[in-house]
Amino acid sequence: MSSAEMKPNEVQEDTVIEEVDVEMESTVDEDKIKILPQATSEDGTCASFQIMDEDHTLGNALRYIIMKNPEVEFCGYSIPHPSENLLNLRIQTYGSTTAVEALQKGLGDLMDMCDVVEEKFTQRIKEL
Amino acid sequence: MSVDSTILNISQGDNIWDANKFRENLEINISKVGERETNLDLINVDTSIANALRRIMISEVPSVAAEYIYILNNTSVIQDEVIAQRIGLIPLKVDPDRLTWLNNDLPEDEKFTDENTIVLSLNVKCTRNLDAPKDCTDPSILYHNAHIYARDLKFEPQGKQEETFADSPVVSADPDILIAKLRPGQEISLRAHCILGIGADHAKFSPVCTASYRLMPKIIITEKIKGESAKRFQKCFPPGVIDINENDEAYVKDARKDTMTREVLRHEEFQDKVKLDRVRNHFIFNIETVGAMSAEEIFLKSVKILKNKAEYLKNSPISQ
Numbered sequence: 001m002s003s004a005e006m007k008p009n010e011v012q013e014d015t016v017i018e019e020v021d022v023e024m025e026s027t028v029d030e031d032k033i034k035i036l037p038q039a040t041s042e043d044g045t046c047a048s049f050q051i052m053d054e055d056h057t058l059g060n061a062l063r064y065i066i067m068k069n070p071e072v073e074f075c076g077y078s079i080p081h082p083s084e085n086l087l088n089l090r091i092q093t094y095g096s097t098t099a100v101e102a103l104q105k106g107l108g109d110l111m112d113m114c115d116v117v118e119e120k121f122t123q124r125i126k127e128l
Numbered sequence: 129m130s131v132d133s134t135i136l137n138i139s140q141g142d143n144i145w146d147a148n149k150f151r152e153n154l155e156i157n158i159s160k161v162g163e164r165e166t167n168l169d170l171i172n173v174d175t176s177i178a179n180a181l182r183r184i185m186i187s188e189v190p191s192v193a194a195e196y197i198y199i200l201n202n203t204s205v206i207q208d209e210v211i212a213q214r215i216g217l218i219p220l221k222v223d224p225d226r227l228t229w230l231n232n233d234l235p236e237d238e239k240f241t242d243e244n245t246i247v248l249s250l251n252v253k254c255t256r257n258l259d260a261p262k263d264c265t266d267p268s269i270l271y272h273n274a275h276i277y278a279r280d281l282k283f284e285p286q287g288k289q290e291e292t293f294a295d296s297p298v299v300s301a302d303p304d305i306l307i308a309k310l311r312p313g314q315e316i317s318l319r320a321h322c323i324l325g326i327g328a329d330h331a332k333f334s335p336v337c338t339a340s341y342r343l344m345p346k347i348i349i350t351e352k353i354k355g356e357s358a359k360r361f362q363k364c365f366p367p368g369v370i371d372i373n374e375n376d377e378a379y380v381k382d383a384r385k386d387t388m389t390r391e392v393l394r395h396e397e398f399q400d401k402v403k404l405d406r407v408r409n410h411f412i413f414n415i416e417t418v419g420a421m422s423a424e425e426i427f428l429k430s431v432k433i434l435k436n437k438a439e440y441l442k443n444s445p446i447s448q
Contacts, residue, residue, distance in 0.1 A: 032444035051441065057183045058437050064176040068145035100446060107442040112147045113177065114435035117170075118428065120156050125424055128158060 039090070040099070046092040047099035054087040055079065062089065065113065066106035071097045075106075158424070166423030170341075170411040178341055178411040184430040185339040187327035191420055192222040192246065194332075196321040204314045211308060215250075215320050216332045218278045219301040219418040222246060224335075226292065227324045242287030246298050246322040249282050254310035271312055279303035281320070298322075301419025335426050337416040344410035345386040351401040353378040361402075364392040384412070 032052055039048035051058075059077040066075040074092040091099040155171035170178055197212035204211075228244045254273045267274040278300035285293055308316060327334030347369070353361045358378035362370040366389070371381035388406075392398050415423035 029440070029444045030447055033441060034447045037448060049446070054437070054441075055183075057180045057188070057434070058441070060176040061180040061434065062438070064174050065145060068143060070144050104442060107438045109145045109147070110438040111435050111442070113145075113150060114431050114438070116147060116151045116154060117156075117173075117177075118431045118435075120151070120154055121424075121428060121431065124156050124158050125428075128161065 035100075036088075043095075044098040044100060045095050047090075049089045049091075049099075049103065051087040051089060053085050055085070059087045059089065061110060062106055065110045066091060066102055068109070069097075069102055069105055072102050075102075161424070164337075164419065164423075165414070165416045166427075168413045168415070168427070169344075170413060172409050173411065174409065175411075178413075180434055181427070181430045182339050182341055182413070184433050185336050185415065185426050186334055188433055189335050189421075189426050189429045190224050190324050190326050191333050191335040191418070192220050192224055192227060192322050192324055193330070194218065194220075194248065194320040194322045195325065196323075198319045198321075199317075200319070201315055201317040204308050204310050204316055206308050211316065211318070214307055215248075215281070215318075216330070218281070218305055218307075219420065220246075220322060221296070221299050221301045221420055222322070223296070224324055224420065230323045240321055242289050244323060245286070246289070247284045247286055248298065248320040248322060249284050249318070250276070250280055250307075250320070251282075251317045252276050252280055252310070253315035254312050256312045267309075267311075271310070274310055275306060276308045276310065276316065277303060278305040278307060280307070284319075335418055335421050336423075337418055339413070339415045339426070341411040341413045342388075343406035343408065344412060345383045345388055346405040346407050347380045347383050347386065348403040348405060349378065349380065349401065350403060353398070353401055357397060360395070361392065361398060364395065364398070365389075 034050050036048040036050055040046065056079070059079070063075050063077045066072055071093050072091060073094050075090065077087055077089045079087055089103070091102050093099060093102055097105075150172075153172040155169070157169040157171070158166065159169060160167035170181075194216045197208075197215055199208045199211070202208050202211065227246070230239060230244050232239070252273045254271050257270055257272055260270045264270055281300060283293070283298040285297075310316070325333035347365075354376050358372050358376060361378045362372065364370075366385055366387055368382050368385045369380065370378050373379055388404070390404065392402055393404070413427070415427060417423050417426060421429075
């Protein structure tokens, strides 16, 4: 195969990858979660977050799993008004970690928990 | 670290999240699998998790229902919008995984494709039955098509649906649902576009009739109950809960059957002899499906949706 034949192929591949990248960027949800600056300490150990389009389903589960983190002093959530689809989440740590890290760990732990439940359940289904 | 926090930490003790420990302790028992109803026990999970799964099963597991009804002709006594509402509520036997989500940003004429929409049609006309006996008063004998049922909805495969739905044509999960009653000369002609949706948008998209849990009952007999008293004690509970052993003593045989009636507490003779409690981390789920998916599938999907929620939030950038 000559090099002339190879070239257009390479170019094509590049453009395909670029397109995928653009698509990925556009799917990132910028408005999903924001930090509330007036309720956040300067060192980041205490923070409040506002999460869009979530309710007690995620709020309470997340609150529970974040409270299981020994570095977290307090975690609570509230739905400020029933006709607004918002969730406020408050995290206060003892100072050894930041609220954002605690939130990320909580989300990771919740995902692990779901994996365990899924795994156990599929195992039980197979045994039936 | 302040004094308070150390106390809190100690009280947390082995409460710290540990996936391996959770895996060891978690117990799932599927106790009853029916066509429509499934019973399963979820043991050693927190209420917040059990409740999240229950909420997701009711309002966030997607399913298919009629959403857009195009009425071509309706001379029946029922108004167009009432028929549309009734058709929307009919449960359809469609695997939701076969459809994709509708893109509402597209204009109306590009929105519906064979990948995201199922078309059902209803074309019925009521006529007189000329062979009916003279003294008959039953409308179902006197007329043809006097009663219109869910089974009269006809699936109209679009595009490649002819092949993809060849093994399972779309029908109602309950064919005997009455849609309308007609009299001679009246007719209904309509097309229904069925799409994917979630229960949070409209109850017709909920894949379950009910998904609920109760806590495992716990009956603690603190003082021996013997003889005739034991028999009366047994009668305070639903059958099978309390049994009497060879020593003529009442014992708890199967607390799961208990419905948590507080009947025993009304009897003076059992005062301080029994305590009624619940096991706080033992959830008995009862999932009744609408017919499109099995209850096991719905439960599994709810777990995946909860995980997706967490994953999506984790991947979202935190803005100021």
